[in-house]
Amino acid sequence: MLGIAAAILIGKVRYVRAGGIGNEIYDLAIYVVPAGIVGGRLYHVITTPELYFGPHGHFLDIFKIWQGGMGIWGAVAFGVATGSLYFKIKPCSVSFLIALDAIAPGIVLAQGIGRWGNWFNGELFGKPTTLPWALTIPLSERPTGFESFATFQPTFLYESIWCVLIALLIIYMPGIRKLKEGNEFLLYVFLYSSGRLWIESLRIDSAHHIFGLRLNIWIAGICAIGSAAGLYARQKRVASGPADQ
Numbered sequence: 001m002l003g004i005a006a007a008i009l010i011g012k013v014r015y016v017r018a019g020g021i022g023n024e025i026y027d028l029a030i031y032v033v034p035a036g037i038v039g040g041r042l043y044h045v046i047t048t049p050e051l052y053f054g055p056h057g058h059f060l061d062i063f064k065i066w067q068g069g070m071g072i073w074g075a076v077a078f079g080v081a082t083g084s085l086y087f088k089i090k091p092c093s094v095s096f097l098i099a100l101d102a103i104a105p106g107i108v109l110a111q112g113i114g115r116w117g118n119w120f121n122g123e124l125f126g127k128p129t130t131l132p133w134a135l136t137i138p139l140s141e142r143p144t145g146f147e148s149f150a151t152f153q154p155t156f157l158y159e160s161i162w163c164v165l166i167a168l169l170i171i172y173m174p175g176i177r178k179l180k181e182g183n184e185f186l187l188y189v190f191l192y193s194s195g196r197l198w199i200e201s202l203r204i205d206s207a208h209h210i211f212g213l214r215l216n217i218w219i220a221g222i223c224a225i226g227s228a229a230g231l232y233a234r235q236k237r238v239a240s241g242p243a244d245q
Contacts, residue, residue: 003110004033010106014171018102020094028099031086032079039078043071047208047215068121072111073219076189079107097182104188105167111192112163118156126153126202133157143204153202162195179235186231193224 012025045052045062048069052062061067080100087096118124122141134151142149169191170176170184179187197220207214 003113004029006113007103007106007110010109010167010171011103014102014105015094015099018094018098020092020099020102024092025099025103027090028083028086032083035082036075036079037065037070040070040072040075041065042078043074044069046074047071068117068123073216073223076107095181097185100182101179101184104185105170108163108170108188108192109167112160112167115156115160115163119154124156124203124205126155126199127204129153143206146204152204155199155202158202159195159199162199163192166191166195180237183231183234186227186234189227190224190231193220193227196220197224 008025008029012022015025016022041062049057051057051069052059083099084096087099092099119135122137125135125137128146128149128151130151131153133154135154135157136151139147146152166188170188176184176187197217200214200217200220203214207216209215210218
């Protein structure tokens, strides 16, 4: 909830600076925030169906979001789709692409804040390590096969720091302002996904694998490549000059 509040406040400031009317962000959030929650939960349920439909699963647990289980990929996808539909139905003071750019750093900062929930829950940590900043995990929470290790890579911390750095980069890097409308959002997707590739490779929690790689590594790779290609193509059209656009 703190992350959502931060995203809305930062998004409003940037939205107004881009020429938008501030209250439109609040109106947009009424629809986008619930859609993001539903999308994040749906992604988790689809990628870990055994928790809800398997022999030891319970269907009603799908609705217990307070117990954890949200996927950022689904949250962003559903949120963007809902925002796009909102802008098509209700005319706003700026374009949807400008709005996407305005809220991009707020979204990634919200992700950075939200990752601290993993620390409170003692979950989604990485491989064993003896680094000074290693995370101590109680014996009862250690994965099978890692009972003899006490300290692990704090992957939640790495992702939180990475998210904050991305937000600062988008907000303060002068060259960002020269990007075509919508490309700040694509940059956020590319940077986050690229960092997630490394962070995901450190994690040892149970996950579905495809050709030996964790599912989220595939998703992060696809998002990184897709956003990079889109960013390059859209900026190339701008650089080619008005006559070629």
